[in-house]
Amino acid sequence: MKIILLQDVKGKGKKGQMIEVSDGYARNFMLPKKMAIEATPDAINTMKMNDKATQERIAREKAEALALSKQLREMTLTVTAKGGGNGRLFGSVTNQEIADSLAKAAGIKLDKRKIVISDSIKNVGTYTVTCKLGYEITAPLTVKIEEA
Numbered sequence: 041m042k043i044i045l046l047q048d049v050k051g052k053g054k055k056g057q058m059i060e061v062s063d064g065y066a067r068n069f070m071l072p073k074k075m076a077i078e079a080t081p082d083a084i085n086t087m088k089m090n091d092k093a094t095q096e097r098i099a100r101e102k103a104e105a106l107a108l109s110k111q112l113r114e115m116t117l118t119v120t121a122k123g124g125g126n127g128r129l130f131g132s133v134t135n136q137e138i139a140d141s142l143a144k145a146a147g148i149k150l151d152k153r154k155i156v157i158s159d160s161i162k163n164v165g166t167y168t169v170t171c172k173l174g175y176e177i178t179a180p181l182t183v184k185i186e187e188a
Contacts, residue, residue, distance in 0.1 A: 041066045042079035044087050049075055049099045056087060102175050108148065109179035112171055117141055122188030123164060133161040133185055138169060142181075161185055 041063045045053050049070075053059050058079050061070065071075040077083055119141045123132045133156040142148050156170040164185050171179045 043070055043076040043077050044083055045076050047075055056091065058084065058087065071144070072146045098175075102148045102177070105173040105175055105177045109173055109177050110169075111146075111148070112179040115146060116166075116184055117145060118184045118186060120188040124188075127164040127187070129162055129164065129185070131162075133157075134170070135184075138181075138183060155181075 042058055043066050045055055046063050047100065048054050052061070055115055059129065066078070072079065088175050101138060107135060114164055119137060121133050121137070126132055134152075135157055136152045138155050138157075142150055142185045154172045154174075156172065157167075158170070161167050161183070164187050166184050168180050169183055171181050173179060
């Protein structure tokens with residue numbers, strides 16, 4: 041019997057795949073537990089439309105990530121932090137502070153977990169941090185640290 045998986049099933053396949061299983065396994069286990077549906081022509085058509093919509097969404101998100109990476113490469117973000125003079129800061133500048141400054145200055149909302157700081161920022165100056173935008177797209181962001 042051909043079925044379409046509604047969730048990942050270990051040893052069988054991933055969500056959205058159409059697989060062939062024995063009639064008893066499908067009727068007695070997969071279908072009652074709502075792990076799969078029978079592969080009728082209507083269900084197959086719905087699966088193909090969902091796949092197409094997913095591919096379009098992924099393509100759109102990749103294009104948005106590429107546009108954002110281009111924007112981040114060209115910009116210099118200024119972050120002010122409390123300092124004790126001589127170019128030293130009290131504490132260090134965190135990726136949360138960079139994310140907040142990015143949202144305030146450019147209107148770009150980026151999760152703090154997507155901003156990677158290679159080594160801690162404890163002095164005034166210009167640094168480059170990496171922003172992970174998804175789909176293996178990264179962008180360097182130039183951050184200028186100023187003392188408040």
